[in-house]
Amino acid sequence: MVEDRCEIQCVDQDKVLKVKENALTEEEVLGLAETFKILSDGTRIKILQALSQEELCVCDLAEVVEMSQSSVSHQLRLLRTARLVKFRKAGKMVYYSLDDEHIVQLFSQGLAHIRHR
């Protein structure tokens, strides 16, 4: 699937080898991609930012992010799977909160980036 690389003759093998030695592992690359993918959707960003302030139930979240209950619930499932949020059941209600405060730091780092342009 990548045969045409063989036809290229301008490769600086020393540089390439040196850079490849410092390469991330395949697992690190996959993990990073997955983490950033979770943060690459507006609805999820709003949900996480809301939960960074306060524990909220699904219908509160739907109101905050101005999306349907169903849509929010689907996104919460992804966030649960990614272990970014945890939940607590209280009767029919389900309260969500951040499972990893670390994400807040990624947010502020990201905000610093887009403001720095």
Added chain:
Amino acid sequence: MVEDRCEIQCVDQDKVLKVKENALTEEEVLGLAETFKILSDGTRIKILQALSQEELCVCDLAEVVEMSQSSVSHQLRLLRTARLVKFRKAGKMVYYSLDDEHIVQLFSQGLAHIRHR
């Protein structure tokens, strides 16, 4: 499109209003989503990580990330558009380098996250 929110009666309006006051602006949300989207692909992660070490031409990059020249070139276009890489032409060669070192910090923050799980 979000009519069913009206049917929900469990909303804690005080909490919701308080959280909405601290909400990110629509532009901030879009900017964050775009930034993280760029970082959510393995090929782009590898390219950026390689460029964080050294300026490289397209065919060097293809060799480093083990992808076709075409694929790498397409991704470099996205990275150029997002102003994450800049380039320098030298004859037929085009050398790319990071335009925003800030991205490296997002990387290490992301790595810290996936290791912390």
Added chain:
DNA sequence: TTAACATATGAACACATACTCATATGTAAA
């Protein structure tokens, strides 16, 4: 000029993703 090469790009395809709609599940109150 022509030939060779490095890079860029358009079209097509396969695949993923975010939403809506309808409905299922589970809980509490009547």
Added chain:
DNA sequence: TTTACATATGAGTATGTGTTCATATGTTAA
């Protein structure tokens, strides 16, 4: 039990994305 409500989820759909293939563009050397 029946009814009402909060949440979860499956199916369907529209849209987006990453790769490949073929080819165009642009540069250098013969």
